[in-house]
Amino acid sequence: EPEVTQTPSHQVTQMGQEVILRCVPISNHLYFYWYRQILGQKVEFLVSFYNNEISEKSEIFDDQFSVERPDGSNFTLKIRSTKLEDSAMYFCASNLGLEQYFGPGTRLTVT
Amino acid sequence: AQSVTQPDIHITVSEGASLELRCNYSYGATPYLFWYVQSPGQGLQLLLKYFSGDTLVQGIKGFEAEFKRSQSSFNLRKPSVHWSDAAEYFCAVGHREGGKLIFGQGTELSVKP
Numbered sequence: 501e502p503e504v505t506q507t508p509s510h511q512v513t514q515m516g517q518e519v520i521l522r523c524v525p526i527s528n529h530l531y532f533y534w535y536r537q538i539l540g541q542k543v544e545f546l547v548s549f550y551n552n553e554i555s556e557k558s559e560i561f562d563d564q565f566s567v568e569r570p571d572g573s574n575f576t577l578k579i580r581s582t583k584l585e586d587s588a589m590y591f592c593a594s595n596l597g598l599e600q601y602f603g604p605g606t607r608l609t610v611t
Numbered sequence: 612a613q614s615v616t617q618p619d620i621h622i623t624v625s626e627g628a629s630l631e632l633r634c635n636y637s638y639g640a641t642p643y644l645f646w647y648v649q650s651p652g653q654g655l656q657l658l659l660k661y662f663s664g665d666t667l668v669q670g671i672k673g674f675e676a677e678f679k680r681s682q683s684s685f686n687l688r689k690p691s692v693h694w695s696d697a698a699e700y701f702c703a704v705g706h707r708e709g710g711k712l713i714f715g716q717g718t719e720l721s722v723k724p
Binding site for chain 2: 530531533535541542543544545548550555556558591595597598599600601602603604605
């Protein structure tokens with residue numbers, strides 16, 4: 501069964517550093533998403549991407565964040581200058597219709 | 612604004628007992644409703660979904676949920692809980708194809724022998 505994959509599974513970075521989280525969505529899906537989950541809290545929507553552009557973003561998704569689909573398979577989330585409060589689990593998701601399929605997540609730890 | 616409420620933060624049930632996890636949503640139109648399960652350190656696995664039609668939906672692992680429009684609820688049920696069901700359960704709402712999902716706070720389920 502096709503699945504969404506994410507790399508790395510865990511990333512540790514220092515405050516102020518740039519990080520890129522990578523995702524490979526399911527191949528025939530059209531919509532791609534990033535969500536995050538701060539430890540012990542609910543899953544929060546960050547951004548959705550369709551037809552090579554952002555279709556919706558939350559207030560969390562400020563100028564420090566960007567997304568890109570550099571080729572036909574990868575979907576990336578970049579955080580330009582990480583802050584302590586960016587520490588969270590980041591989930592990528594994709595869908596074709598109404599149902600979103602989530603990847604296993606990348607745990608980002610900012611020290 | 613759309614919102615999802617899961618009133619129970621933590622529930623403990625005995626193995627073999629029945630389970631009901633509550634979910635209430637706030638949204639003007641008929642939403643698309645989902646239940647996801649998250650085991651420790653794992654991603655989100657879809658248990659079941661409601662888009663339209665029969666308001667009682669069946670999912671994986673023996674779970675079912677019932678959409679009640681009058682109560683704005685989508686409660687998750689299982690007649691007999693297994694120890695492996697211990698996990699965090701999230702209710703989520705969407706409103707259009709391609710749109711974002713809004714998640715509840717989650718309910719942590721513990722199962723005692």
